[in-house]
Amino acid sequence: MRPTVHDIAAEAGVSLATVDRVLNNRPGVRAVTRGKVEQAIATLGYVRDVAAANLAKGRGYSLNFILPAGENSFMRGLEAEVRAAKAHLASERTEITIRCVPAFDASALADALAEARRQRPAGVAVVAVDAPEVVRAVEELRQEGIAVVTLVSDLPGSTRDHFAGVDNIAAGRTAGNLMGRFLGDRAGPVAVVAGSMLVRDHRERLEGFQAVMHECFETRLLLPVVEGQDDAALVEKLVGGLIERHPDLAGIYSLGAGNRGLVAALEKAGKAEAVCAIAHELTPHSRAALLSGTIDVLLNQDAGHEIRSAIRVLKAKADGLPVIEAQERIRIDIFLKDNLPNGQA
CATH class of the missing domain: 1.10.260.40 (lambda repressor-like DNA-binding domains)
Structure with a gap:
C-alpha cells in the first residue's frame, strides 16, 4: 500500500x-x-498526489497548445492527440485550448505566443520556429511565470522549460546509416527534401544525415537540399525535377512532410523500386507507401507520447515539482514494412 x-x-x-x-x-x-x-x-x-490535492481544492490547469496549420498529416495527428487529451482531462480540471498558425511563419507564431501570454495560462506548448521574435515571445512568457514546452522542433536558444521530441540529430544520423547500407554499391546521387530550414528539427536532421554520409559513405554524391515547405504538391514538383535532372538518382531522404508528393513523383516516374526512399512519420499515407515498397524506411516519433509528456511537464512546472527525465524521453522508432505496429505488415 x-x-x-x-x-x-x-x-x-x-x-x-x-x-x-x-x-x-x-x-x-x-x-x-x-x-x-x-x-x-x-x-x-x-x-x-498533487492532482488529487488540486481536485480537492478546486484548482485547475489551463494549457495552450500552438500548432502549425495546413495539411501536414503528422501535425494533424498531433492535433488529434491534443483533442483526445482535452476530452480525457476535462474531468481533472485541465482546460486545453488549441490554436493553429501558418506553418514556418515566425511572425504569426510570435503573435500567437503574445496572445497566449495575455490569457495567462498555466503553460504553453508550441511547435517552434527558430527565429528571434519567437525566442523573445517565449522569454516574455517565462518572465510572467508561464511554463513553456517546445514540441517536435526545439528552441534551445530560448528560456523554454522543456523539449518534447526526439533527438533529431540522431534521427538524421540513423537515416544516413540506413541510406548508405541500403544502397550498398548501387551508383547514383542522393537527394534531400526538407520542409524548411527555418525549423530546427529539419536543420538537425540534415546535419546528422550529412555527417554520416560524409564520414561513412564519402564517395556518394549528395545533391543540394530542396525545400518543399511540407506541401505535397510542391514536393511532387521538386522530386519530379530531381528525377528529370538526375535519371541515375539512387536515394531520397525526405526529412520533413509532404510525403504524398514524394510517393506520387516516384510512382509517376516509374522509380518506386529503383530509388531508395527514407522518410519520417508513420501516417496512413506513409504506411501505405511503406507497404507498397515506394518508401523503404520510416523514422517515427510517437505523437501521443509527446502530447502526454508536454502536459505532464507543464503541470509539474505549475506545481513546482521536478520533471522525471526518463519518463519524458521520446524514442525514435524505425519501421520497415515487416514490423509495422498493430500487426498491419
Missing part, C-alpha cells in the same frame, strides 16, 4: 495539521519539527 499522511504523522510523531503545513510549505512549523516530517516522508517513500 502507498503511504498516507496518517503514516507520515505517526512516523514523525506529529499531528495531521503539522504534516499538512509541511506538505503545503506553510509557516508555523519549527525547523526541528519540519525536519522530522521531511525525514518521515523520505523514509516512507511518500509521493504526494
Whole structure:
C-alpha cells in the first residue's frame, strides 16, 4: 500500500495539521519539527498526489497548445492527440485550448505566443520556429511565470522549460546509416527534401544525415537540399525535377512532410523500386507507401507520447515539482514494412 499522511504523522510523531503545513510549505512549523516530517516522508517513500490535492481544492490547469496549420498529416495527428487529451482531462480540471498558425511563419507564431501570454495560462506548448521574435515571445512568457514546452522542433536558444521530441540529430544520423547500407554499391546521387530550414528539427536532421554520409559513405554524391515547405504538391514538383535532372538518382531522404508528393513523383516516374526512399512519420499515407515498397524506411516519433509528456511537464512546472527525465524521453522508432505496429505488415 502507498503511504498516507496518517503514516507520515505517526512516523514523525506529529499531528495531521503539522504534516499538512509541511506538505503545503506553510509557516508555523519549527525547523526541528519540519525536519522530522521531511525525514518521515523520505523514509516512507511518500509521493504526494498533487492532482488529487488540486481536485480537492478546486484548482485547475489551463494549457495552450500552438500548432502549425495546413495539411501536414503528422501535425494533424498531433492535433488529434491534443483533442483526445482535452476530452480525457476535462474531468481533472485541465482546460486545453488549441490554436493553429501558418506553418514556418515566425511572425504569426510570435503573435500567437503574445496572445497566449495575455490569457495567462498555466503553460504553453508550441511547435517552434527558430527565429528571434519567437525566442523573445517565449522569454516574455517565462518572465510572467508561464511554463513553456517546445514540441517536435526545439528552441534551445530560448528560456523554454522543456523539449518534447526526439533527438533529431540522431534521427538524421540513423537515416544516413540506413541510406548508405541500403544502397550498398548501387551508383547514383542522393537527394534531400526538407520542409524548411527555418525549423530546427529539419536543420538537425540534415546535419546528422550529412555527417554520416560524409564520414561513412564519402564517395556518394549528395545533391543540394530542396525545400518543399511540407506541401505535397510542391514536393511532387521538386522530386519530379530531381528525377528529370538526375535519371541515375539512387536515394531520397525526405526529412520533413509532404510525403504524398514524394510517393506520387516516384510512382509517376516509374522509380518506386529503383530509388531508395527514407522518410519520417508513420501516417496512413506513409504506411501505405511503406507497404507498397515506394518508401523503404520510416523514422517515427510517437505523437501521443509527446502530447502526454508536454502536459505532464507543464503541470509539474505549475506545481513546482521536478520533471522525471526518463519518463519524458521520446524514442525514435524505425519501421520497415515487416514490423509495422498493430500487426498491419
